[in-house]
Amino acid sequence: MSSDKHSKQSRIITKVFSPAVRLWLRSQVQQVSHLDVQISGSDRQILTGYIPHVSISAQNAIYQGLYLTQLELKGKSIRTNLGGVLRGQPLRLLEPVPIFGEVRLDEADLNASLKSPLLAEALTHLLKSFLPDSSITQQSVTWEQVILSSDRVTIHGTITSDRKTPLMLDTRLELIDGQKLELKELQIHFDTELFNIDHFQIDLGSEVAIEKLTLTSGQLLCCGRINVLP
Template sequence: MGSQKTEFEAEHSSHSKQSRIITKVLSPAVRLLLRSQVQQVDHLDVQISGGDRQILSGYIPQVAISAQNAVYQGLYLTQLEIEGKNIRTNLGGVLRGQPLRLLEPIPVFGEVRLDESDLNASLKSPLLAEALTTLLKSFLPEKSITYEAVHWEQVTIGCDRLIIKGTIASDRQMPLTLDTRLELIDGQTLALKELQIHSDTELFDIDYFQIDLGSEVAIETLTLTSGQLLCCGRINVLP
């Protein structure tokens, strides 16, 4: 009886020791990888699920990540809740001191909430500013403006509508306004409806314009309420 108890205790101790390795190595490696991708984050929580043998072989069945007030490539995210499944990593290399990296693409499911203040702060991001200017150039005469000439300054989120204001620097500062209704057509397609582009001298009315979000994206819901944008869906994260 005492021998059986000793064997059980030894097995339990080995299991605990193995779990401690995962806790001490894998979770910090994931947090380090995520923190290296963001400029700032107020709260970051990582929950890793799976058996010890699976995880130590480099296979992670599931990772759930939540973050608050994160900044990624200049984009401000009020709240982020995502979940990735069937993840293959180089965990053997991590145990030898290498940085964690993905070995295969993974589908990531999640929810992102953006407050109006976050979108306004994100206008300083080249990623968002260039995307807006590219959209604007789709409707203006060729070479009428340059990317450097447009300065985006303010976003207002209404119910199903976005109003984005800025200026165009030419001989003088010309005010500019984009006013549009947003509608999700399918997982990869976003529509701008009743789009109006105002400047000092011109007004463009566009009834309907489609934006292809790409094959790596599958948006399920996109909701705009007063002062807030909520997006749920899937994106494929590539190694």
């Protein structure tokens, strides 16, 4: 009798909780071609809203305009409002969740991501830190192409004011520690000028811890942790 009850309870979790997790994940992205969610834990744990472990696999996802070729993520010790989900409410996180995983970005997806305000504004902000006396604004810069080689990243764009001026950033990427990236041997071609910067560090913030950053021809691979906040 208890075995039937256990089996029935498992079916309830499968029908209610897993779809709620998938629905929440899909609500976070604009598009995804493949999404697989694996949830592990006892019925008693999950029914209290505690999930010991979740594995997420996604392909061709778009998040805030960023095109992500492939993601393999794992989260643990997740606390949710399962009681509310069972009453028809959307799934919510109750505490920050450390997510460990791997993200692969192909060159074509990075180029598509240049249309995202999130990436375009970050690149323009970076450019303005090197050219503080210029009249560059967010609106005047158009980022057009990213080229990934085995050891360098090259980004082409245009600055539009009275005329259109070609722009190019070319740099090596190096991971300093979990929270810092360093641009090395950075060159900025702007109008007829060439700016050379030996090195420049970018602070990624305390919620990020990158373990590995691998750049190959046409592809960028990133492994590490990010804290997802409620």
